[in-house]
Each structure stands twice: as structure tokens, then as C-alpha cells.
Amino acid sequence: MIKWELPVLLPKGKLFNGHVNRQFSQCYPKCRESLPSIAPKPSINIKHIRQNPELYSQNCLERNYQAQSDTPFKIVKLFDEWLQSQKSTRVLREKSNAIRTQLSHSRTFSGIEREGQEEPGKQKTQLLEEAQDLKKQLSAIEALEGQLNNEIEDLAAQLPNLTSDETPRGNQPKVLDYINEHPNPPSTSHDRTWRNQVHIGTEFDLLDFAGAATTSGWGWYYLKNEAALLEQALIQYALKVAMRHGFTVVTPPSMVYTHIASACGFRPRDQSGEQQVYGIQQTERDREKGKPTHTLAGTAEIPLAGMKANAVIDQADLPIRVVGPSRCYRAEAGARGVETKGLYRVHEFTKVEMFVWTIPGGEDEAFLSMLAIQKEILQSLELHCRILEMPSTDLGASAVRKQDIEVFFPSRREKDDGWGEVTSTSICTDYQTRRLNTRVRNPAGSQAKMDFPSTVNGTALAVPRILAALLENGWDEKEVCVRIPEVLWPWMHRMQAIKKKR
The missing domain is CATH 3.30.930.10 (Bira Bifunctional Protein; Domain 2)
Known part of the structure; x- marks a missing residue:
């Protein structure tokens, strides 16, 4: 069995184009689990970030987002890992597809025995076991793919908008x-x-x-x-x-809803950690039901x-x-x-x-x-x-x-x-x-x-x-x-x- 050490980005059947991604959060990393299902599904232009990491990094420094200045390069690194992992998993996917194709052809198990060939039933059992093993490997990989996809999207959500050429750099208006x-x-x-x-x-x-x-x-x-x-x-x-x-x-x-305010660029705390908005306290029953939180x-x-x-x-x-x-x-x-x-x-x-x-x-x-x-x-x-x-x-x-x-x-x-x-x-x-x-x-x-x-x-x-x-x-x-x-x-x-x- 192959040991997969590099996570990959997308589940089987999905294509990555860098800017059409539907599952991500406006929150900081590790808070995606708290994003309610009713929240709008954003679509940040991650492809542009990957292609211009220096631009986005400098933009963070100019806007006093020092903590996020390395974020564009982290996104590039994670995407490079995805590319490498895609190459590594290609053979595995092709083998899984080949087994699936072989199992679908009934003539493989027509009951006609040939000299030196295993019994058709035994061969089918082996193929099924191998297909199940491949399925488990691919499922584990897809779980890692989802994690990496979430991390890239969460990192992208932290970045501020780019700055107009009309805007003076620095802190003097x-x-x-x-x-x-x-x-x-x-x-x-x-x-x-x-x-x-x-x-x-x-x-x-x-x-x-x-x-x-x-x-x-x-x-x-x-x-x-x-x-x-x-x-x-x-x-x-x-x-x-x-x-x-x-x-x-x-x-x-x-x-x-708190997630609406966050999507507009208003987070509970500013860059210095000072509280910006008032949150509405939830009842224990609403928390247990997973209802979205509100802010004023x-x-x-x-x-x-x-x-x-x-x-x-x-x-x-x-x-x-x-x-x-x-x-x-x-x-x-x-x-x-x-x-x-x-x-x-x-x-x-x-x-x-x-x-x-x-x-x-x-x-x-x-x-x-x-x-x-x-x-x-x-x-x-x-x-x-x-x-x-x-x-x-x-x-x-x-x-x-x-x-x-x-x-x-x-x-x-x-x-x-x-x-x-x-x-x-x-x-x-x-x-x-x-x-x-x-x-x-x-x-x-x-x-x-x-x-x-x-x-x-x-x-x-x-x-x-x-x-x-x-x-x-x-x-x-x-x-x-x-x-x-x-x-x-x-x-x-x-x-x-x-x-x-x-």
C-alpha cells in the first residue's frame, strides 16, 4: 500500500481553476466548522493571488496587515503541494479506473477456464478486494484534499482588497x-x-x-x-x-448574521485585537441546534x-x-x-x-x-x-x-x-x-x-x-x-x- 504524506487539493471529479471555488469561509483558519450552512458560498479569485503573491504581500504591508503579509506565499506553497500530489495520485486513480472497467466486463467471468488461469470467481474476488483497498486509499486522500482546500480558501479570505493607485501609501491623508x-x-x-x-x-x-x-x-x-x-x-x-x-x-x-458582517469586511476584532462589534448572546438551546450567531x-x-x-x-x-x-x-x-x-x-x-x-x-x-x-x-x-x-x-x-x-x-x-x-x-x-x-x-x-x-x-x-x-x-x-x-x-x-x- 502506498503511504500518502502530501495532501491534495480537490476530490475526484473536480477541476481546480484557481478562482471558482464554492466552499470557503470569511473566517480565520480553523473556524470553518462554525460557518453555518445558510451562509453564502464565496468565490475569491485565488488564481490571481497565486499568480501575484508579491503584489498581495506588499499590499498587506502597505495596509498594516503585517500578520497576513506571508499569506500569499503560503497559498502558493500549498498549491504547489497540490500539484505534486496530483502527479503522485494519477497512477493510483488510473489503476482504480482499470479495475472498475475490468469488473464491468462480464466476459472476464464467463466461466470459460483457460490453461494456467485462476478460476474466474477467485480472480473476481481478488479484484474486488483490490478495488476496496484503492477506494479506502482514495477516500483518505480526498479527506486530506478537503483540508488543504479549506486552508487555502481560509488564507485567501484573510487578505484585504487590493489598493487603488489613487490611494496615498503610508498613514498621511x-x-x-x-x-x-x-x-x-x-x-x-x-x-x-x-x-x-x-x-x-x-x-x-x-x-x-x-x-x-x-x-x-x-x-x-x-x-x-x-x-x-x-x-x-x-x-x-x-x-x-x-x-x-x-x-x-x-x-x-x-x-x-455574524457571517454577513464578516463577508462585508467587518470582523469581531480589528488588527490590534480590539472589539469592533457587539455580539448577540445565544441561548443554550440555539447553540445546541447550531443556529447562526447575530451581531449588531x-x-x-x-x-x-x-x-x-x-x-x-x-x-x-x-x-x-x-x-x-x-x-x-x-x-x-x-x-x-x-x-x-x-x-x-x-x-x-x-x-x-x-x-x-x-x-x-x-x-x-x-x-x-x-x-x-x-x-x-x-x-x-x-x-x-x-x-x-x-x-x-x-x-x-x-x-x-x-x-x-x-x-x-x-x-x-x-x-x-x-x-x-x-x-x-x-x-x-x-x-x-x-x-x-x-x-x-x-x-x-x-x-x-x-x-x-x-x-x-x-x-x-x-x-x-x-x-x-x-x-x-x-x-x-x-x-x-x-x-x-x-x-x-x-x-x-x-x-x-x-x-x-x-
Whole structure:
């Protein structure tokens, strides 16, 4: 009997083409067993990774994925082992096929004895025993093949998307433009008091952090009075602008399957091991039944992307543009300090998110469209902003390119010169659709019958940070009030300013 020391990749009858593989996980190695059967079956382009290991390794280093920088070379090594094993097993498979063919020919056992030939029954018994032995060997090999296949696919799933040529390498963003540009006003003694969102919100009875700390803990808050109205006004205004640009409104769920969030590039912990999302505790009965786990969505991008999981879209229907308001939950809220005071970095917030599925190559158009919507909203809110091309180390796993817009906060002068992020727009190409098994049906006569659409996502409006910016930038020290931008008046009962309660 041959001793097989090299595992091989594919079971008998399957062909390996490097990029059409249906059984793999978005998890890290050894977690495939926990992937539920209902999870979409991804299709990562492993062939491209094998052919360009240096490219993927350098990409990991540029994006601060040092732990994965050797992964492309591990994939190449495992594939080479598969090739070698295929050569070693070819003879065994051919012998098994020959025995099967011989057993199928009834004339071999016709009962006609020839001189020097064993009895037909005895010969058949020997062939059957040899066939069974070969079957056991091949079964053992196929089990090893499955293990190796899983390992390659799990390794490939760990790699981040490739990076756009437009993205600066390193950790410094590139300033592209300004919105409502004006020289930064000189710092005054009031910036850290009356021009601070926490002070204004507390004195004007708009925010309650103490009550929220008692109820839910640090990182939560109550919006009260005009602040609660402003939240609804901001949502309605953002939806109005997005709809005017051809987006359809969707209200997505806030709780999603963990494997859907993972397929979108959101893992329970980031590269430094810090918890990113909140998991929903399962009952013991659900665990025993093997039911999939849930997490709270950190952004509506996740449930919106999941709308088309396992779906086939006709190319004629693309692009599909949706915009959704939702509650978002972030377990990671940063270290205590000026950045985390007040509404700037919280665990739960309302956000209006834009999401687009488009044909491969249509990403830039969708990207620019979202940026135009963001600029229109922020300009009309009379906020001083700057637009940044974000560097490679700031990209999430799914993005090839990202632009952020930051607003000037007078109270944050000691932190990043007052700038704070309020929107983000990302091109994800087919990273998410490959992992969610979202496909596009090409027109008749196309070279490929099916393809994977690209996705683009962008913030239309994140309520808490915009609300904080409006409190600080709308502050009128002379009148002792907060001016409300005119575009929000229709949803504020025509209220033009927030004044202190008597």
C-alpha cells in the first residue's frame, strides 16, 4: 500500500481553476466548522493571488496587515503541494479506473477456464478486494484534499482588497479640497466652554450624558428637546437630497448574521485585537441546534449589502442605488479624551448610509456621485469642511479607495487642529459581492455569462457628529443661541435658532 504524506487539493471529479471555488469561509483558519450552512458560498479569485503573491504581500504591508503579509506565499506553497500530489495520485486513480472497467466486463467471468488461469470467481474476488483497498486509499486522500482546500480558501479570505493607485501609501491623508472654505477663526477663551458641544448641549437642556451613563454606561447619551428634533430633521434632509439623486429609500435591520458582517469586511476584532462589534448572546438551546450567531450592525452598509446575498441581478438593472437610515452600534469607542467627549465617538448612533451595486468599471461614477451628495449636504448645513484622500493604512479590509470629509470643530483645536471626520466614501470593487455570492447576469453574447458587481458605499449623514458640529459652529455668542441652518427649518417647525431655557 502506498503511504500518502502530501495532501491534495480537490476530490475526484473536480477541476481546480484557481478562482471558482464554492466552499470557503470569511473566517480565520480553523473556524470553518462554525460557518453555518445558510451562509453564502464565496468565490475569491485565488488564481490571481497565486499568480501575484508579491503584489498581495506588499499590499498587506502597505495596509498594516503585517500578520497576513506571508499569506500569499503560503497559498502558493500549498498549491504547489497540490500539484505534486496530483502527479503522485494519477497512477493510483488510473489503476482504480482499470479495475472498475475490468469488473464491468462480464466476459472476464464467463466461466470459460483457460490453461494456467485462476478460476474466474477467485480472480473476481481478488479484484474486488483490490478495488476496496484503492477506494479506502482514495477516500483518505480526498479527506486530506478537503483540508488543504479549506486552508487555502481560509488564507485567501484573510487578505484585504487590493489598493487603488489613487490611494496615498503610508498613514498621511492627502487634502483635496475644502467646502465653505474660510480662514480658521482665532481661538478665544470661550472655545473650550461655550463653543463646546457638551457645554452647549447641557446648558440648553439638549443632551443628557449622566442619565445615559446610569442607564447604559459611558458612550451613550440622550438627545432632548431641539436636539431630538434636529436628529429627525437631519435624517429627513439627507434622505431628500439622496432621493433627488436617484436613490431609493430602504430601512434596514440593525441586527445581522455574524457571517454577513464578516463577508462585508467587518470582523469581531480589528488588527490590534480590539472589539469592533457587539455580539448577540445565544441561548443554550440555539447553540445546541447550531443556529447562526447575530451581531449588531456597525453601519447600514452591512445589511444593505446583505440584501443581495445569493442573488442574481440583470446587468440592465444596474446600478442599483439605495439609501437607508439606521441605528449603528460600535463596541470600539476609542480611549477617553478630547476625541471621545460628548457626541463625537459613541457606541450607538443614527446614520443615513448610501449603497450602490454597479457593473465592474462603474465604481468611479458611483463614487463621485456620492461625494457630490455629501458636499451638497455639508455645504447647505454651512459647515467648514475639508476633503481627504485617505491613506492605505486607514482603509478597511473591503475598500480599494476611500475619501473622508472632515468638519471643523472649534472645541477640538487641540486635537487634529479642530478637524473631525463626519463622512466616508469607499469603493469596494467585488470584494463584498464575491463573499456574499451576489452575481450579475450579463447580456446574451457576453464573454462571461455571470460576473460579480462592484459595490460602493458612503455616509450621507452621521447624526451625532453633525449635531455636535451644528451646536459649535452655529453658536452665536452675542445672541446666546445656536443658529439652525435654513435647510432644516421645514422639519424644525420653522424654528431658526435654539435658545436657552428659562
